[in-house]
Structures are given as structure tokens and as C-alpha cells.
Amino acid sequence: MLALGNILSVCARFCRGGCLTILTLCSALAHAENTAYALHKGPGNAFPVVYEIPADTKLSVIALQSGWVLLSDGRREGWLPASSLQAGEGRTPAQIWYLNDVSRTGRWSTSFAANTLGDVGVGLEWQWTGPYSLIAEASVGGEGNATQQRLLLGASRALVSKEHFIWSAELMAGTGLQNADSSRWDDHADTSVALLTASTRFRFDLSQTLAVSAAFGAEQAIGGTDAFNPFTALSWTLAL
Structure with missing residues (x-):
């Protein structure tokens, strides 16, 4: 019984440690995904990614089409899903809400x-x-x-x-x-x-x-x- 209790204790610790590791990795991945925007050549995932720009870059919204926004940092430009754009330098939460609202035009x-x-x-x-x-x-x-x-x-x-x-x-x-x-x-x-x-x-x-x-x-x-x-x-x- 003592041996069985030790085994269960080890398993419980292993599970807790594994869960914590997984949660840590998921958090790190989510943070990594939010640190850069993958800008496409056109308004759709079928268009190739042409630039990756840090999410904290000052970006201007140039155009809106079919739920995608055309962004520019003054030197480069590319398309990003409006739903992926977050508030940051040059774009307030109110502007983000507006872009998501008006981008809901049907297909x-x-x-x-x-x-x-x-x-x-x-x-x-x-x-x-x-x-x-x-x-x-x-x-x-x-x-x-x-x-x-x-x-x-x-x-x-x-x-x-x-x-x-x-x-x-x-x-x-x-x-x-x-x-x-x-x-x-x-x-x-x-x-x-x-x-x-x-x-x-x-x-x-x-x-x-x-x-x-x-x-x-x-x-x-x-x-x-x-x-x-x-x-x-x-x-x-x-x-x-």
C-alpha cells in the first residue's frame, strides 16, 4: 500500500508539472503570435505573406476590403484581417471597434x-x-x-x-x-x-x-x- 501511495504521489506531481509546462508554453506561443503582424500581398489568406511587422509598430490604415485592412508603416504596406488588428500606436480601441464593425460586409x-x-x-x-x-x-x-x-x-x-x-x-x-x-x-x-x-x-x-x-x-x-x-x-x- 505504501509503494502504491508513493507511485500515485509521483504521478500526481508529474501531471501537475506537465500541466504547468504546457500552460507556460501556450502562454509563450500566444505572446509570440501577438508580437508581430503577418501582412499579406492582398486581402485574403491565399495571398502570400510579404512582410512581418512588430505589433507595436505605428501603423496607418489605408483601406478596408472584405474584412481585411491595408496597413502601412510609411515604408511598407500589406493586408491583415481586421479581426487580428489590435489597438496600439496610431490606432485607438475606438478605431479598432469601428474597423471590425464596418468590415462585416457580406461575401x-x-x-x-x-x-x-x-x-x-x-x-x-x-x-x-x-x-x-x-x-x-x-x-x-x-x-x-x-x-x-x-x-x-x-x-x-x-x-x-x-x-x-x-x-x-x-x-x-x-x-x-x-x-x-x-x-x-x-x-x-x-x-x-x-x-x-x-x-x-x-x-x-x-x-x-x-x-x-x-x-x-x-x-x-x-x-x-x-x-x-x-x-x-x-x-x-x-x-x-
């Missing part, structure tokens, strides 16, 4: 667009992860009795993200329908074709929720006369 946005092919339409975009977004677009067009409709689904990727500016590439696929008075995808016949579109888009943020974009791309029909149609488009986007 959804809607848009209205018109292009040089005569289409007008509406779109819906969902910010998927990092620089990637999923997009859907429905449009109608035509002249006189000629009518066309398009329904497209696809994805976009931000290539460059700066203050109030995003340059992205988009790839979409879907279907197009025309009536017999139209010759856009076939020679005056009621027909439906598969469509592929590729474009590059330049977006300028006018405010936290409103942006205007210019896109340059092309539409390739698969079927009918296999028409290839380049286009330019202008759109307005509203964050939901």
Missing part, C-alpha cells in the same frame, strides 16, 4: 452591366476564398425583333489588389438563346448554343459598398456558326 455582391454587343444584365458574385470568387450572370440583348439571352456561370481571380482598385481575370461558361430574327450565333434561326467567355476586369471602389468596373473580353459560341465576339463592358457593383 455577396450584385451588379448591373451593359456591353458593346448590346446586352444588358444582372450578376451575382460570392467571394469564395482569398482572391477567388464565384459569379453568375443573366443578360438579354437584341435590336428590333432580334433577341438574345445569355446565362453564364464562372469564377474570377484577383490578380492585383491595391487601395480602391482590383484587377481580375474571369472565365465563364453557359448557354445562349436567340430567335429567328437574330444572327448573333447562327444565321437567322431559333437556336441555342454553348458559350465560353474570358475577360479581364478593372474595378474601382467608389465606397465601401459601391464600385464601378470596366471589362475587356471575348465570347466564343460552340455551335451555330461558332461565332467569336469581342466586347467591352461597363458595370456597377453593390456589396450586399
Whole structure:
């Protein structure tokens, strides 16, 4: 019994010591994580880390996008999740609260667009992860009795993200329908074709929720006369 009591006593001391060690390590790791900010090249974890800046550095907030803040120390700049930014030199607790409050814009946005092919339409975009977004677009067009409709689904990727500016590439696929008075995808016949579109888009943020974009791309029909149609488009986007 005495031997068993000694064994239990040793085990209890070992457990207490182990728990204290673990708590000490966790505290040290938490402190280490809070001593530096890992700033990303763009507003998302998919963008690489470009700088690590001590958390007590005087930082200025330049822009806010999709829950991320663009920070600068006067020489370098990078993106950090708004939820990770803490009060410090140049940023008060009230400012931190405000940044977290206004950064709660949802991942959804809607848009209205018109292009040089005569289409007008509406779109819906969902910010998927990092620089990637999923997009859907429905449009109608035509002249006189000629009518066309398009329904497209696809994805976009931000290539460059700066203050109030995003340059992205988009790839979409879907279907197009025309009536017999139209010759856009076939020679005056009621027909439906598969469509592929590729474009590059330049977006300028006018405010936290409103942006205007210019896109340059092309539409390739698969079927009918296999028409290839380049286009330019202008759109307005509203964050939901």
C-alpha cells in the first residue's frame, strides 16, 4: 500500500508539472503570435505573406476590403484581417471597434452591366476564398425583333489588389438563346448554343459598398456558326 501511495504521489506531481509546462508554453506561443503582424500581398489568406511587422509598430490604415485592412508603416504596406488588428500606436480601441464593425460586409455582391454587343444584365458574385470568387450572370440583348439571352456561370481571380482598385481575370461558361430574327450565333434561326467567355476586369471602389468596373473580353459560341465576339463592358457593383 505504501509503494502504491508513493507511485500515485509521483504521478500526481508529474501531471501537475506537465500541466504547468504546457500552460507556460501556450502562454509563450500566444505572446509570440501577438508580437508581430503577418501582412499579406492582398486581402485574403491565399495571398502570400510579404512582410512581418512588430505589433507595436505605428501603423496607418489605408483601406478596408472584405474584412481585411491595408496597413502601412510609411515604408511598407500589406493586408491583415481586421479581426487580428489590435489597438496600439496610431490606432485607438475606438478605431479598432469601428474597423471590425464596418468590415462585416457580406461575401455577396450584385451588379448591373451593359456591353458593346448590346446586352444588358444582372450578376451575382460570392467571394469564395482569398482572391477567388464565384459569379453568375443573366443578360438579354437584341435590336428590333432580334433577341438574345445569355446565362453564364464562372469564377474570377484577383490578380492585383491595391487601395480602391482590383484587377481580375474571369472565365465563364453557359448557354445562349436567340430567335429567328437574330444572327448573333447562327444565321437567322431559333437556336441555342454553348458559350465560353474570358475577360479581364478593372474595378474601382467608389465606397465601401459601391464600385464601378470596366471589362475587356471575348465570347466564343460552340455551335451555330461558332461565332467569336469581342466586347467591352461597363458595370456597377453593390456589396450586399
